Amino acid sequence: MxxxxxxxxxxxxxxxxxxxxxxxxxxxxxxxxxxxxxxxxxxxxxxxxxxxxxxxxxxxxxxxxxxxxxxxxxxxxxxxxxxxxxxxxxxxxxxxxxxxxxxxxxxxxxxxxxxxxxxxxxxxxxxxxxxxxxxxxxxxxxxxxxxxxxxxxxxxxxxxxxxxxxxxxxxxxxxxxxxxxxxxxxxxxxxxxxxxxxxxxxxxxxxxxxxxxxxxxxxxxxxxxxxxxxWETPFDPKLTKEDDFNVDENTKVPAIMMNMDDVLQTHHDHKLNTTVLQLPFTSSYSMLLMLPDVMATLENAISPNHVTKWLKAMRFRTTDVYIPKFSxxxxxxxxxxxxxxxxxxxxxxxxxxxxxxxxxxxxxxxxxxxxxxxxxxxxxxxxxxxxxxxNTSAFLGPVPVLKFNRPFMVIITEHNTEKILFLGKIINPTI
The missing domain is CATH 3.30.497.10 (Antithrombin, subunit I, domain 2)
Structure with a gap:
């Protein structure tokens, strides 16, 4: 009251x-x-x-x-x-x-x-x-x-x-x-x-x-x-290992990388040269991870239309994915x-x-x-x-490897409304 x-x-x-x-x-x-x-x-x-x-x-x-x-x-x-x-x-x-x-x-x-x-x-x-x-x-x-x-x-x-x-x-x-x-x-x-x-x-x-x-x-x-x-499909902690994360061309930091080799939803946006991975939660929400060839290209162009397009274009593919574990x-x-x-x-x-x-x-x-x-x-x-x-799209090879070992963007969204709850960019998972 x-x-x-x-x-x-x-x-x-x-x-x-x-x-x-x-x-x-x-x-x-x-x-x-x-x-x-x-x-x-x-x-x-x-x-x-x-x-x-x-x-x-x-x-x-x-x-x-x-x-x-x-x-x-x-x-x-x-x-x-x-x-x-x-x-x-x-x-x-x-x-x-x-x-x-x-x-x-x-x-x-x-x-x-x-x-x-x-x-x-x-x-x-x-x-x-x-x-x-x-x-x-x-x-x-x-x-x-x-x-x-x-x-x-x-x-x-x-x-x-x-x-x-x-x-x-x-x-x-x-x-x-x-x-x-x-x-x-x-x-x-x-x-x-x-x-x-x-x-x-x-x-x-x-x-x-x-x-x-x-x-x-x-x-x-x-x-x-x-x-x-x-996660709808959790990562196996036994596969989590330390690996390099490339902050930039001259800087590498050790990161704890989770690994999963499974049938996952992915898409490659050729115009933005960005690979998108969708990891659903056990609800109507999911996390989108976007790995661009050039971060500035993605940052300057990304819009709600891209998110809508990516969600519709997602295809299930067997993928060997690596994602940093971070806080x-x-x-x-x-x-x-x-x-x-x-x-x-x-x-x-x-x-x-x-x-x-x-x-x-x-x-x-x-x-x-x-x-x-x-x-x-x-x-x-x-x-x-x-x-x-x-106050006052398509990957080459039967089991492609997708490593989020360089700067990437992240979105947490709701499926039905595509409401964006969280948005960000991870350039260093250790800071």
């Missing part, structure tokens, strides 16, 4: 009419343990009553926009100076859900920039359309038949801050938000409360999302995604990246977040994202968190 604390005008006047709101997004996919999001009985009925009103066309438009956003955000991250020489791994589903939730409280140019940055066509989609589409998408992810996947949100509201009731109601109804009251003046206790919630939702994979809190913070909105996957963690500040994608006003004094509160001038101070990915013989485990803080 979302709580609306009383607003203390004197307190905020003393803060020079500058307030802080935090929007943190947490996503964890393929994680060990439970993580299914539960709604109360009353909420269940509300969802059922509302989802039916959503247009299937709106859901399709939002889903397609989310997929396009995935690769635009990837390219921005790949081009960023801080990403050079590092693995890239993030949850586009997490980031898009966070920004969509933020757009509920945005107005004017700030709202236009968020819609444009997310790829939502404002002539075809209203905010209500987007909210109902996310409600449908989140409900699908939380379907009881998918106990290995869960998505939702939570909102942490300062005791002396009163967001608009309609803002909170939309978060609760469309984004399945849990609600909590905290005292952000007690920064350590507030951070511990948020981190405990995040840790539980990611089964311990992200145990310290909040490193520190500004006392001007008045609200945090968290969106999480959780997934645990077991990686990534952390990003997305302020500059999102600004370069056109979402600028929310970070400055021109921010218009009056859909959250008319009484205070709010702006986003930081957007951060953390992610983890573990791949072993049994399956894969991944987690990610994003935060927005507002």
């Amino acid at each position: 979302l709580l609306c604390p009383c607003f203390n005008q004197e307190k905020f006047t003393m803060m020079m009419m500058r307030a802080a709101v935090g929007l943190w997004v947490l996503s964890a996919v393929i994680c060990v343990g439970r993580g299914h999001h539960h709604l109360g009985h009353d909420d269940d009925q509300t969802v059922q009553d509302t989802v039916g009103d959503g247009s299937a066309n709106s859901v399709s438009l939002v889903n397609e926009a989310n997929k396009e956003f995935s690769f635009r955000l990837y390219r921005q991250l790949a081009a960023d100076a801080d990403s050079q020489g590092k693995n890239i791994f993030f949850s586009p589903a997490s980031v898009s859900a966070a920004l969509a939730a933020l757009s509920v409280g945005a107005q004017g140019e700030t709202h236009r920039q968020l819609f444009s940055g997310l790829g939502f066509n404002s002539s075809l989609l209203t905010q209500t359309d987007v909210d109902q589409a996310f409600q449908t998408l989140l409900q699908r992810a939380n379907n009881t038949s998918q106990m290995d996947a869960s998505e939702g949100t939570a909102v942490f509201v300062d005791d002396d801050f009163k967001p608009k009731p309609e803002f909170l109601q939309t978060l609760k109804q469309s984004y399945f938000a849990d609600g909590f009251n905290v005292d952000f003046n007690k920064s350590t206790e507030s951070a511990d409360t948020i981190n405990k919630y995040v840790k539980e939702k990611t089964n311990g994979k992200i145990d310290k999302l909040v490193e520190g809190l500004d006392q001007s913070t008045v609200m945090y909105l968290i969106s999480y995604i959780y997934y645990k996957g077991k 990686i963690k990534t952390s990003y500040n997305l302020n500059d990246v999102l600004s370069e994608m056109g979402m600028t006003d929310m970070f400055g004094d021109r921010a218009n977040l009056r859909g959250i509160s008319e009484e205070q001038r709010l702006k986003v101070s930081d957007v951060v994202h953390k992610a983890t990915l573990d791949v072993d013989e049994a399956g894969a485990e991944a987690a990610a968190a994003t935060g927005i803080i507002i």
